[in-house]
Amino acid sequence: MQQQKAKALQPDASRQSLRDLTTNTIRAAILSGQYRPGDRLIEDKLAAEAGVSRNPVRESLRALEAEGLVELKPRRGAFVATLTEDDVLELIELRASLEGLAAKLAARRGDAALVAQIDDLLARGDAAATEPNDNALAELNHEYHELLACAGANRHLMEVMQLLRAKTQWLFGSIMTARARDSWGEHANILRAMRDGDDELAGLLASRHVADVGRFYLARDRDSSELDVDAIGVLVPPVPTSARSRSR
Numbered sequence: 164m165q166q167q168k169a170k171a172l173q174p175d176a177s178r179q180s181l182r183d184l185t186t187n188t189i190r191a192a193i194l195s196g197q198y199r200p201g202d203r204l205i206e207d208k209l210a211a212e213a214g215v216s217r218n219p220v221r222e223s224l225r226a227l228e229a230e231g232l233v234e235l236k237p238r239r240g241a242f243v244a245t246l247t248e249d250d251v252l253e254l255i256e257l258r259a260s261l262e263g264l265a266a267k268l269a270a271r272r273g274d275a276a277l278v279a280q281i282d283d284l285l286a287r288g289d290a291a292a293t294e295p296n297d298n299a300l301a302e303l304n305h306e307y308h309e310l311l312a313c314a315g316a317n318r319h320l321m322e323v324m325q326l327l328r329a330k331t332q333w334l335f336g337s338i339m340t341a342r343a344r345d346s347w348g349e350h351a352n353i354l355r356a357m358r359d360g361d362d363e364l365a366g367l368l369a370s371r372h373v374a375d376v377g378r379f380y381l382a383r384d385r386d387s388s389e390l391d392v393d394a395i396g397v398l399v400p401p402v403p404t405s406a407r408s409r410s411r
């Protein structure tokens with residue numbers, strides 16, 4: 164017992180990585196919708212699923228609480244976090260701003276290899292949009308926005324956006340198919356503006372894209388009568404008509 168305790172107090176790389184692996188497994192299960200918001204997370208069950216003991220599971224749940232994905236309630240246990248309407252609006256606002264910044268930077272940097280890669284992805288996205296498959300679309304959507312962030316070439320922005328993207332993707336998973344055609348059309352317009360080196364337009368289109376997906380989500384999955392959906396529009400001005408026709 165004494166020995167075990169001493170061992171546990173040592174900084175131990177393998178213990179750390181076991182916790183990280185467990186955290187990644189549980190995070191993926193939450194973000195993929197395997198566990199829904201409000202679901203109780205049972206330590207024994209999670210431990211069995213991840214093939215680990217309860218200790219790393221407990222540590223992982225604390226780490227995921229810090230990320231906002233899990234709620235730990237005293238004497239009641241761990242639950243998948245539920246997002247309030249304010250949370251949803253705030254996430255959309257933040258992501259719309261940052262996605263715009265990433266696209267703006269990407270247009271300025273004009274990395275030809277990444278632009279070609281995004282172009283390639285657009286063809287796959289368009290094809291997937293006609294054959295609705297939530298998982299394939301979620302995957303491609305993730306890839307598109309990750310490449311856009313790469314093209315923005317700001318490591319710190321990419322880091323901030325990674326978790327933010329995971330959380331919004333979690334929200335938007337349920338509308339991925341219904342809005343696929345519009346979304347991939349918008350993705351193409353953003354790339355066109357990037358190619359033209361029009362950083363202002365690329366930024367605006369990217370922000371607008373996130374805001375419009377957010378509005379669609381709010382109008383469909385929530386009682387929008389109680390929500391100020393237009394609040395998102397305040398932060399993201401509409402794309403000027405002249406720029407819109409230019410981008411097509």
Ligand SMILES: [Zn+2]
Nearest residue numbers: 304346350372
């Ligand atoms: Zn998108």
